Amino acid sequence: MTLDVFLLILRLLFIVLLYLFLMQVVIAITRDLRKTAAASASLDNKAPPVVGHLIVVDSGPSNILPGTRFDLSPQTTIGRGPTNTIQLVDNFISGEHTRLWFRNGLWYVQDAGSTNGTYVNNQPAREALAARFGDIIQVGFIRFKLAQ
Amino acid sequence: MKAKMNSGIFQRYRWKELGLLIIPFMILVLEMVQLPIAHYFQTQITSNSQQSIPFSTAILPPLRDLIPVFGLIVALILVNLLLSLFFPKADQLLLPLVGLMSGIGVLMALRLGPDVGDPLLGIRQLVWVLLGLIVCMATVFGLRNMNWLKRYKYTWALLGIILVALTIVNALRVKNLNSPTHDQLNFGPLNLQPSELLKIFIVVFFAAYLSENRDILSEGNLRIGPLRLPPLRTLGPILLMLGISLLLFLVIRELGLALLIYGIFLSMMYLGSGKLSYVIGGLLLFAALGFVGFKLFGYVQARFAVLTVDVVNWQNWSLATQDFARNGALQVVQGLIALANGGVLGAGFGLGHTGAFVPVAQSDMVFTALGEEFGLAGLFAIIGIYLVIIYRGFRIAIEASDEFNQLLAAGLTSIFAIQTFIIVAGNMKVLPLTGIPLPFLSYGGSSIIANFIIVGILLRISYNTAMEREGLA
Numbered sequence: 001m002t003l004d005v006f007l008l009i010l011r012l013l014f015i016v017l018l019y020l021f022l023m024q025v026v027i028a029i030t031r032d033l034r035k036t037a038a039a040s041a042s043l044d045n046k047a048p049p050v051v052g053h054l055i056v057v058d059s060g061p062s063n064i065l066p067g068t069r070f071d072l073s074p075q076t077t078i079g080r081g082p083t084n085t086i087q088l089v090d091n092f093i094s095g096e097h098t099r100l101w102f103r104n105g106l107w108y109v110q111d112a113g114s115t116n117g118t119y120v121n122n123q124p125a126r127e128a129l130a131a132r133f134g135d136i137i138q139v140g141f142i143r144f145k146l147a148q
Numbered sequence: 149m150k151a152k153m154n155s156g157i158f159q160r161y162r163w164k165e166l167g168l169l170i171i172p173f174m175i176l177v178l179e180m181v182q183l184p185i186a187h188y189f190q191t192q193i194t195s196n197s198q199q200s201i202p203f204s205t206a207i208l209p210p211l212r213d214l215i216p217v218f219g220l221i222v223a224l225i226l227v228n229l230l231l232s233l234f235f236p237k238a239d240q241l242l243l244p245l246v247g248l249m250s251g252i253g254v255l256m257a258l259r260l261g262p263d264v265g266d267p268l269l270g271i272r273q274l275v276w277v278l279l280g281l282i283v284c285m286a287t288v289f290g291l292r293n294m295n296w297l298k299r300y301k302y303t304w305a306l307l308g309i310i311l312v313a314l315t316i317v318n319a320l321r322v323k324n325l326n327s328p329t330h331d332q333l334n335f336g337p338l339n340l341q342p343s344e345l346l347k348i349f350i351v352v353f354f355a356a357y358l359s360e361n362r363d364i365l366s367e368g369n370l371r372i373g374p375l376r377l378p379p380l381r382t383l384g385p386i387l388l389m390l391g392i393s394l395l396l397f398l399v400i401r402e403l404g405l406a407l408l409i410y411g412i413f414l415s416m417m418y419l420g421s422g423k424l425s426y427v428i429g430g431l432l433l434f435a436a437l438g439f440v441g442f443k444l445f446g447y448v449q450a451r452f453a454v455l456t457v458d459v460v461n462w463q464n465w466s467l468a469t470q471d472f473a474r475n476g477a478l479q480v481v482q483g484l485i486a487l488a489n490g491g492v493l494g495a496g497f498g499l500g501h502t503g504a505f506v507p508v509a510q511s512d513m514v515f516t517a518l519g520e521e522f523g524l525a526g527l528f529a530i531i532g533i534y535l536v537i538i539y540r541g542f543r544i545a546i547e548a549s550d551e552f553n554q555l556l557a558a559g560l561t562s563i564f565a566i567q568t569f570i571i572v573a574g575n576m577k578v579l580p581l582t583g584i585p586l587p588f589l590s591y592g593g594s595s596i597i598a599n600f601i602i603v604g605i606l607l608r609i610s611y612n613t614a615m616e617r618e619g620l621a
Contacts, residue, residue, distance in 0.1 A: 002200040003189050003207075010182045011496045014175060014522070018529040021171040021248065025536050028164060028241060036547075081363040083551075095363045 051102050052133070053147045054086070060141030062090040070144075074102045077112065078139055092116050092140040098125075100137075107131040107146060116140040162232045165240040169228065172248035173221050179255045179497050180217040184209040186498025216258065216274050220251055223281050230285060231607070237614035238288070238607045239544060245537050246603050249588035250277045250596065252530075255497070256517060257591045260510045263503025269510060269591060276593040280600035287604025294612065298552050301356035305389055308349030311342035312396045341594035343405050344585075347563055348601060350393060351412060355555035357386055358420035362551060386413075401447060404570055404582025410434060411566040416559045420551075451580035454480050459577075480577050482506040483516035487576075494523025510591040512583045515575040530589075531572075538565045544610045557609050560602045 052072040059066050070086050077084045081095040088097075094114035101108050110128040111118035119138040120129045131137060137144045185207055192201045224247045231238055254277055258270025291297070297304070364382045393409050414430045417423075442448050454477045457469060465473065473481045486502045489495060500520035502509045509517045519527050541561025548554045564587050571590075574581035585595040 003185070003192070003203045004200070006203045007182070007186065007189060007496050007499070010178065010185075011493060014178055014182075014497065015493065015525045015529070017171055017175045017178065018526065021168075021175070021244075022529055022532050022536070024168060024171060025241060025245065025533075028168065029536070029539070 052107065054137065054144040055147050056142065057136065057145050058143040060143070061092060062088070062142055064088070064090070064142065069147075072100060072102070072107075076100045079112065079114075088139070088142070090140065090142070093142075094140075098137075098139050100131075107133075107135075109137055114140065157232065160232060160236040162228060162236060162240050165228055165231070165243055166225075168241065168244035169224060169247060172244055172251060173224075175248065176217045176220065176251045176255065177214065179252075180214050181209060182496070183255070183259055183498045184213060186496060190499065216254065216271065217251070220247075220254060220274065220277065223278050227281055227285060231288070235288060235607065235611045237618070238611035239540060241540050242537070242603055242607060242610075245533055245540070246588060246600075249530075249533060249537075250280070252518075253277070253514075253589040253591070253596075256514060256589065257510060259498055259521075260503040260514075260517060260591075264510055272593075273591050273596075276596045279593075280596045283597055284600040284604040284607070287601050288608050288611070291605065291608045294553055294556075294609070297352050297556070298356040298359070301353045304349040305353040308342075308346040308353075309392055309396070312346050312393070315342050316396060316399055341592070343402065344594040344598035345601075346393065347405075347408065347412065348560070348598060350389065350409060351416070351559035351563065352556065353389055354386065354413065354416045354420075355552055355559050358416060359551035359555050362420055386417075398441075402582070402584075403448065403451065403580070404574070404584035407570055407582065408563070408566050408584060411570075412559060412562055415562045415566070416555060419555055419558050450476055451582070453477070454580060455577060457481060457577075459484050479507050479513055480575070480581055483513050483575055484577060486516045486520040490520035490523045492524045494519075494521050494526055497521050508583075511585055512571070512581065512590070513575060514586055514590045515572050518589065519575075531568075534564070534568050534587075537561075541606055544606050544613070547613050548609050549613055549616050553609050553612070557606055560605060563602065564599075 050071045051074055054070040054072060056064055056066050056068045073085060076086060077096060077099050078086045078088060078093075079095050079097040080087065080089060080093045084096065092115075094112075094116070096112040097114040098118045099110050099112050107130070108128045109118060109120050109125045109131050111125050117138075117140070118125045120131050121135055122138070123129060131146055133146055133148050135146050137146055188207050189201065224243065227243060231243070254270060254274045257273035261267050261269030361382050390409070390413050394406050398406055410430075414427050417426045417430065442452065453472065457473060457477050457480070459481055462473075482505050483502075486500065486506055490500065494500075498521070500517065502513070502517035502520045506513045506516055515527075518530060522530075538561055541564065542558060545554050545557035545561065548557055567584055567587055570579065570582060571584050571586050573579040585592050587599050588596070
């Protein structure tokens with residue numbers, strides 16, 4: 001065997017190894033994607049349970065119809081921004097207005113730094129306030145009843 | 149949870165990562181073995197014109213010649229072990245990909261070193277990569293709280309600008325603007341390029357600022373003709389930051405970096421607001437400003453003139469073009485010739501001539517050096533690896549839990565993407581050549597360190613995401 005043949009073999013070996021590596025990486029990626037697809041499918045099946053509703057009692061200056069029901073998941077945010085669980089388009093609602101969460105059979109309501117405030121039974125909810133079903137929650141100038 | 153933690157390192161060990169590292173190790177050892185053989189082959193070819201040189205095991209290099217590569221392999225295994233012990237859930241694909249790329253970078257520096265008149269080039273690059281791995285680990289360990297990055301966004305922005313401003317003062321005082329190293333900060337024996345760090349600071353700043361003002365930015369209530377822009381009050385800090393960094397780079401004539409920063413700005417604005425109109429508006433503005441710059445500054449015109457050189461038609465070159473190809477366009481023209489010499493399979497590692505004939509082959513033009521020695525097939529594989537790194541970065545970004553982490557990961561990944569595009573296009577005579585490094589492959593300490601910081605941040609974000617998932621499940 002002459003040296004240039006040997007060098008050619010080394011060269012081909014290098015390219016083969018490079019592509020084998022790429023193949024290995026792509027296989028790892030597809031496996032990963034399948035796994036996350038399966039995981040997200042199983043997550044979708046147990047979508048966040050609805051543990052309560054907000055029913056509009058007084059729509060204030062907004063054009064939301066009284067009686068509208070909003071589903072509440074154990075962690076709910078209300079605001080004008082697109083990332084909120086409940087998006088309310090109204091000039092008196094801040095981007096991130098109110099946070100609600102459900103723990104040990106009780107709802108907790110806290111203002112998320114809004115301009116027009118959040119109230120539970122007319123008490124300002126600057127700190128987290130506990131709320132029971134039937135209580136009135138006011139977000140900006142819209143009043144809701146917390147219902148099951 | 150406790151039992152799960154104690155279930156043994158064997159189950160938590162990052163086997164996938166270790167498995168993916170095996171082929172890179174084989175590639176590195178193979179090339180390290182080939183280097184002295186190729187050298188021997190070339191000396192034999194020149195000393196006796198005899199057709200065939202016999203192969204014997206005697207010309208295989210002794211094991212001690214392979215020490216540089218073994219050092220890198222040991223370092224990568226150590227990183228794998230450390231990550232398995234402390235961050236088992238961090239992304240497992242990044243390290244093998246980045247390890248292979250920087251390994252090829254070290255080998256290329258080892259190979260090009262003697263040709264560009266600096267025999268220690270490869271060893272220095274190796275030290276930088278080892279340092280880079282340490283910095284990467286330090287980043288993964290040190291970034292306990294991502295909010296720390298977010299909260300001090302103005303500090304980072306200021307720090308980056310001060311670093312570059314220092315460089316400029318230094319450059320104006322000591323050197324002239326035409327020297328290739330005018331953007332370095334000499335710090336004892338170290339030549340630092342603060343602009344490499346500035347790009348990270350800028351992405352951190354953009355990510356923090358955009359994630360806080362996302363709603364306002366995506367609404368866009370300032371109307372200029374058909375365009376809807378966000379209010380200037382919100383846009384102000386970003387535009388200021390962008391303007392300052394662009395100005396800095398234009399002053400030191402780093403067009404590539406200015407292009408990189410603008411590209412990062414546009415992609416992060418798009419990611420943050422989801423509005424294609426910002427990108428289109430930004431590109432139009434860029435084209436307009438670029439045209440003004442082209443008309444005003446001679447050095448911009450000189451860069452673009454390279455694109456008009458028709459290399460294949462060299463026989464009919466005018467005298468002016470011949471002169472241009474020997475001076476201003478020498479790098480690009482020689483690079484294209486080297487690429488053509490490489491062909492599909494390449495000349496073979498250690499058997500090309502790029503180091504001797506292409507100016508600055510070790511950093512700016514390393515892509516053509518790789519192209520000559522590994523051929524089109526090798527270049528495709530290398531670009532494939534870049535694509536996978538970028539895919540992985542965006543994947544980490546998609547999975548991240550909050551907007552800041554998403555924007556940060558995506559922005560840092562776009563650095564790799566845009567930087568690779570600019571320099572590869574420059575080497576290929578598609579865009580004017582600008583001196584920014586090819587990530588992981590170019591010689592250069594600052595660039596290696598900065599890239600490993602980015603990898604560290606990406607690893608940490610992926611680890612945080614995985615931990616939050618675990619906590620929820």
